[in-house]
Amino acid sequence: MFSYILKRLLLMIPTLFGVMLITFAVTQFVPGGPVEQLVSQLEGKQGVGEAASGTGGLYRGATGLDEEHIEEIRALYGFDKPVHERFFSMMKNYMSFDFGDSYFHNETVIDLVISKLPVSISLGVWSFLIIYSTCIPLGIAKAIKDGSTFDVVTSTLILIGYSIPGFVLGITLLVFFGGGSFFDIFPLRGLVSDNWDTLPWYSQITDYLWHMVLPIISLVIGSFAVMTMLTKNSFIEEIRKQYVLTAKAKGLSDNAVLYRHVFRNAIIPLVTGFPAAFIGAFFTGSLLIETIFSLDGLGLLAYESVLKRDYPVVLGTLFLFTILGLIAKLLADLSYVFIDPRIHFDSVE
Numbered sequence: 365m366f367s368y369i370l371k372r373l374l375l376m377i378p379t380l381f382g383v384m385l386i387t388f389a390v391t392q393f394v395p396g397g398p399v400e401q402l403v404s405q406l407e408g409k410q411g412v413g414e415a416a417s418g419t420g421g422l423y424r425g426a427t428g429l430d431e432e433h434i435e436e437i438r439a440l441y442g443f444d445k446p447v448h449e450r451f452f453s454m455m456k457n458y459m460s461f462d463f464g465d466s467y468f469h470n471e472t473v474i475d476l477v478i479s480k481l482p483v484s485i486s487l488g489v490w491s492f493l494i495i496y497s498t499c500i501p502l503g504i505a506k507a508i509k510d511g512s513t514f515d516v517v518t519s520t521l522i523l524i525g526y527s528i529p530g531f532v533l534g535i536t537l538l539v540f541f542g543g544g545s546f547f548d549i550f551p552l553r554g555l556v557s558d559n560w561d562t563l564p565w566y567s568q569i570t571d572y573l574w575h576m577v578l579p580i581i582s583l584v585i586g587s588f589a590v591m592t593m594l595t596k597n598s599f600i601e602e603i604r605k606q607y608v609l610t611a612k613a614k615g616l617s618d619n620a621v622l623y624r625h626v627f628r629n630a631i632i633p634l635v636t637g638f639p640a641a642f643i644g645a646f647f648t649g650s651l652l653i654e655t656i657f658s659l660d661g662l663g664l665l666a667y668e669s670v671l672k673r674d675y676p677v678v679l680g681t682l683f684l685f686t687i688l689g690l691i692a693k694l695l696a697d698l699s700y701v702f703i704d705p706r707i708h709f710d711s712v713e
Contacts, residue, residue, distance in 0.1 A: 365701070369694070369698070372694050372697075373694075376687075376690045376694075379686075379690060380683070380686055380687065380690065381455070383682070383686050384451075384454075384455065384458075384679065384682070384683060384686075385451070387678075387679060387682055388451050388454070388679065391673075391675055391678070391679070392447060394673065396673060397443075397673045397675075398467045398672075398673050398674070398675070399438050399443055454679065458679075458680070458683050461474070463676060463679075463680030463681075463683070463684075464676040464680065465676060466669075466674055466676055466677050467672070467673075467674050467675070467676065467677075468672055468674055469674075469677075473676050473677050473680040473681070474680075476665065476677060477662070477665075477680075477681060477684070480660060480661050480662045480664075480665050481662070482555060483555055483654065483659045483660060483661030483662075484661040484662040484663070486555060486572075486576060487579060487580070487583060487650060487653065487654075487659070487661065488644065490576060490580050491580060491583050491584050491587070492641055492642065492644075494580065494584050495584055495587050495588065495591055496591070496638075496641075498588065498592075499588055499591035499592040499595060500591070500595050500634070502518065502588075502592050502595075503591070503592045503593070503594070503595025503596040503598075503599065504595060504596075504599055504622075506518060506519070506592065506595075506596040507595070507596045507597075507598075507599035507600045507603060508599075508603075508622070510596075510600055518592075519593075522588045522589045522592055522593075523589055525585040525586055525588055525589065526586050526588070526589035526590075527586075528585065528586060529586070530582045530583055530585065530586055530650070530652065530653060531582070531652035531653065531656060533581070533582045533585055533586075534578065534579070534582035534652070534653055534656040534657065535656060537550075537578045537581065537582060538552065538578065538656065538657075541578065542578065550574065550575075550577055550578050551574065551575050552657075552658070553657060553658030553659075554575060554657075554658055554659070555572065555575055555576075555659060556568070556571055556572050556575055557571050557575070560572075578657065579653050579656075579657045579659065582653055582656070582657075583650055583653050591634075594633065594634065595630075595634060598630045598631075598632075598633050598634065599626060599630045601630070602626045602629050602630040603622075603626055607625065608621055608625065608626060611625055628703060631703060632700065632703055635696065635699045635700065635703055636696050637696070638696065638699065639692045639693075639695035639696045639699065640689065640692035640693065640696060642692075643688050643689075643691070643692045644688075644692070650663045651663040651664060651666075651667050662681075665677065665681075666678075666681065669681075
């Protein structure tokens with residue numbers, strides 16, 4: 365087991381290096397980088413005396429910026445160095461988790477990510493808990509009652525939910541329950557109310573949960589189908605195996621067979637995505653949901669960073685999330701051993 369874990373950890377290094385190298389190379393060919401954006405902004409201040417003085421005399425009318433000043437801007441963003449030097453310098457800093465400063469937010473990348481985490485953690489954790497706590501019991505019940513009215517009705521409902529895009533449902537919920545022409549029940553925007561700090565602790569909890577209702581419904585409604593049907597099919601496959609008939613022939617009750625024998629084997633496919641889903645719950649982001657409900661989280665940050673070519677944020681968060689993804693994959697593989705003792709990694713070459 366130790367040798368397997370060591371091999372996987374060592375393999376993470378070239379994987380991480382390759383992901384960062386490919387992404388860094390792509391950013392070098394994408395037009396409209398931070399230098400071009402700043403030059404465009406400075407040259408766009410045509411005929412405005414205040415603008416010219418505000419840029420330290422860099423702007424020279426219709427002739428734009430001279431090459432010397434453009435080189436100063438390139439040096440400001442670190443683009444005056446060779447490509448390979450910038451990449452290895454970046455990776456050296458990243459290995460100590462120094463992701464640098466954002467080009468446009470006047471904050472370090474770490475502080476910027478931390479400031480967005482409350483929204484992303486709220487969306488991710490609540491979605492994770494609701495999906496797993498609902499879909500696994502529902503999938504087991506559907507497997508036991510396969511073909512019944514209950515199975516058909518629940519399958520129809522979750523497939524209808526699966527077919528509705530989350531952003532469409534979010535807009536519909538806001539129109540009907542967010543103070544539009546129908547009902548003013550739930551708040552329109554934000555994670556908490558503006559007066560949240562002045563509320564007593566129990567009202568703060570209620571206010572926070574009240575703000576989470578509509579975004580969470582919009583986020584999870586389409587996620588029930590995959591997990592529920594995966595659970596159902598996994599349990600049906602195990603229930604039909606010979607060892608279940610043998611266990612019942614020995615006089616074991618249905619519940620004993622289900623939870624002492626079937627459950628351990630049927631849960632293995634579900635374990636594959638559990639660590640990744642759990643870790644992802646703390647760093648998830650949904651651009652459309654965050655935009656609709658005015659939630660400033662990681663999804664919106666990632667989208668804006670790509671549009672603005674804020675490379676420290678793009679590459680820094682990619683580095684962090686890649687590490688977390690690799691660790692989640694390793695934990696998923698290791699969890700097989702704890703669930704099924706027949707699996708041994710010692711024999712893996």
